[in-house]
Amino acid sequence: MDIARLDLRKMWTPALLLIALALFATLPLYASRYLVILLTSIAMYVVLTGSWAIFSGPTGYISLAPAAFFGLGIYTSAVLGRTSPLPAVILVAGLASFLVALFVGALTLRLKGIYFAMFTFGLVELIKYFLLWYEVEFTGTRGRFVVVVDNTTIYYVMFIILATLLLTAYLIRRSRFGMALQSIGECEEAAAHIGVNVNLLKTVTFAISAIFIGMAGAIMATRWTYVDPYIAFNPLFSFMPVLMAIFGGIGRFGGPILGAVVFAYLEETLITRFPYYYMLLFGIVLIIAVVYLPNGLVGLAQILQKRISERRHAHTGR
Amino acid sequence: MPILEGEGVTKYFGGLAAVSRVDFHVEQGEIVGLIGPNGAGKTTLFNLISGALTPSAGVIRFQGREITGLKPHRICKMGLARTFQSVKVFPNMPVFENVLLGALFGKPDGVSVAHAAEEATALLEFVGLSAVRSTPAKDLTLVNQKRLELARALATRPQLLLLDELMAGLNPTEVGQAMELVARIRDQGITIFMIEHVMKAIMSICDRIIVLHHGVKIAEGTPQEVATSKTVIEVYLGE
Known part of the structure; x- marks a missing residue:
């Protein structure tokens, strides 16, 4: 019975993926402008949350650094956008984030628990104020203008980043390193004692996850046209991925993705329909989720699934 | 050449010497026991050997190569x-x-x-x-x-397996099974260094026993020698 179910899944997943891919690739041809922009926003949050989950999901190290890498991407775009072609800007943003994360990770991934979270958050502030000082001191400005790119291009770039991220996450999870990352989260000392190079693995994974965040920042900057350090290094971009991941359920990779999609859509809807109460409503939804859905949306789905299958069994039992 | 040897191995926690100038060696193919009252420094010594902790002083060699202060994953990969x-x-x-x-x-x-x-x-x-x-x-x-x-x-x-209280908390039947398992592991050519409180187990399967007390090695020898040693009896039963 198990085998039959597995085979069915194997057929379904690639088929669904292909359909989804075709749908998203052709969407700008027939969808409204608003839908394209909305989907770009959602995709951005999925990239942020998914990247965060690659590292923090299995290891349990809560990183509050996403805003730092996001901001690095934004500034890469602001500095290089005028002189370099878009793909080069995106790639440089990813590389810059990777290198900074590698350096920071090597320094700080010995820190555990809350200390790691605090440091990563400090990193966001550190880069923000360093940049502010640099801009005022040497360039004599506070903000920068970013080259404008049309919405359809932004949409496609964001979806390519998203697709690459999902593929990377899938490959990591399937590999022996995915299993090792989980073992670090479960018991780091034991993992080290059976031959896992825990510091190296943590640092490299942290750096890989930063690539996508940096790239997302680089493309989003072109939509905002003007950036300064406060906009670029907004701590909200550190907290949102964590909240979205918790909302969706951290345990499995699907959780953070689902959380990001629902959460981002919710944010967008609330902000347009109830601009004055949106933060309030948002807070209420979040509290309800934390109190009643300890394992997030995915946990809820699992409970429902179990109930349904139990009912079925009860019927066949009669 | 012993498979594992330590010279003057010392570990301070603040001012306290948890392990103090301990010399030890384990020969290829042996089962060596490490015993001592609670807080004697047995687990600390294991942590120093496996790389979980770095010694404050002393040298540890595994198969002739110095492993003092190496990371646990490196030591594991060495065997x-x-x-x-x-x-x-x-x-x-x-x-x-x-x-x-x-x-x-x-x-x-x-x-x-x-x-x-x-x-x-x-x-x-x-x-x-x-x-x-x-x-x-x-x-x-x-x-x-x-x-x-x-x-x-x-x-x-x-090549060498450190067992830290494998039998603690097991019932007599389970202790018997665990002892048999340890013997079978040794028969595969794996050397064993084990901390144990279950005296019956340690006396019957060890070739040699090392006794720690307050971080210092106070006795070493065959189970017979250790069991009849005056110092050991004093430490365990009081003077």
Whole structure:
């Protein structure tokens, strides 16, 4: 019975993926402008949350650094956008984030628990104020203008980043390193004692996850046209991925993705329909989720699934 | 050449010498016991050997190569594996994956997943956990979690195995089974260095015993010699 179910899944997943891919690739041809922009926003949050989950999901190290890498991407775009072609800007943003994360990770991934979270958050502030000082001191400005790119291009770039991220996450999870990352989260000392190079693995994974965040920042900057350090290094971009991941359920990779999609859509809807109460409503939804859905949306789905299958069994039992 | 030797191994925690100038050696193929009252520094000594802690002074050599202060993963890959006093399994991972990880990462050179899976399956058979291979490790009984740790350590293909209170908390039948398992591991050519409080077990299977007290080595010898040593009796029973 198990085998039959597995085979069915194997057929379904690639088929669904292909359909989804075709749908998203052709969407700008027939969808409204608003839908394209909305989907770009959602995709951005999925990239942020998914990247965060690659590292923090299995290891349990809560990183509050996403805003730092996001901001690095934004500034890469602001500095290089005028002189370099878009793909080069995106790639440089990813590389810059990777290198900074590698350096920071090597320094700080010995820190555990809350200390790691605090440091990563400090990193966001550190880069923000360093940049502010640099801009005022040497360039004599506070903000920068970013080259404008049309919405359809932004949409496609964001979806390519998203697709690459999902593929990377899938490959990591399937590999022996995915299993090792989980073992670090479960018991780091034991993992080290059976031959896992825990510091190296943590640092490299942290750096890989930063690539996508940096790239997302680089493309989003072109939509905002003007950036300064406060906009670029907004701590909200550190907290949102964590909240979205918790909302969706951290345990499995699907959780953070689902959380990001629902959460981002919710944010967008609330902000347009109830601009004055949106933060309030948002807070209420979040509290309800934390109190009643300890394992997030995915946990809820699992409970429902179990109930349904139990009912079925009860019927066949009669 | 001993497979493991330590010279003047010392560890301070603040001003306290948890392990103080301890010399020891373990010969190839032996089962050596490490005993002593609570707080004697036994687990600290194991932590110094496995790389969990760095010695404040002294030298530790494994197969003639100095391993003092190396990272645990390096020491493991050289062929030195351990289990923990308080079990440290990967609680939410299936039993099989716990062992598979050891087989995948614990050896000096890379192995294919298929090969590692074969080894893990064989080791689960060896320790008697084949029936629960898909169960999350946290759902196992204590004795089975200890067996799982043993299988995971063996999966790294060690030359030397450090066992930290393998038999603590087990009932007499389980102690007997564990002793048999230890003997079978030795028969495969793996040297064993074990901390144990269950005296019956340690006296019957060890070739040699080292006694620690307040971080200092106070006796060493065959089980017979140690059991009749005046210092040891004083330490355990009071003067």
